[in-house]
Amino acid sequence: MFGVVSAGLMATYYYIENKKEKSKPQYVGTPDLGGPFTLVDHFGRPKTDLDFKGKYMFIYFGFTFCPDICPTELRKMALVMEDLRKLGYDKEVQPLFISVDPWRDTVEQIRGYITEFHPAFLGLTGTPEQVMKAAKAYRVYSSRPPNQVPTEEESDDYLVDHTIFMYLVGPDGKFLDYYGQQKTADEITQSLAKHIRTNKARY
């Protein structure tokens, strides 16, 4: 929740930003992010990355007990989904919330939480190992690795420090883009729409 960013990803990010300023290239390399995951959705159905092929995955990692940053980012994603609807692109995009707190984020907990933001959202959770494997694929830092089971003393009163980025994966399963906290809903919508249009023009 405090906005910790993995050093590797941040380095890539600055690299891209600097390049953009200097020469305004079309596109400067895409970080090698993403990969297979096996999780369970907020209806209790098993889901893998392959279930979303043919759609854009619009992904955010967080936890339902996050006091402020996650709700802010999820509201932003909901706004993006509404703006995409106006452009006629919403059906092509699947917004996903992947928990980094599998101990408290049960299927029921996520169902009650994520549907408040936008009906299109699917919340995903799993075993600590499944969740961390997904997070690792996107280089998402989480302060609570799978072996760090919450103690009885902590009870429900702990925070999970985690990376704050939204990720866009194409219908072919290839990673396309990511958006940091500083991006506005409008900027993200424009970027998603651009990716979708570019992809359409290709076929």
Ligand code: NI
């Ligand atoms: Ni958070």
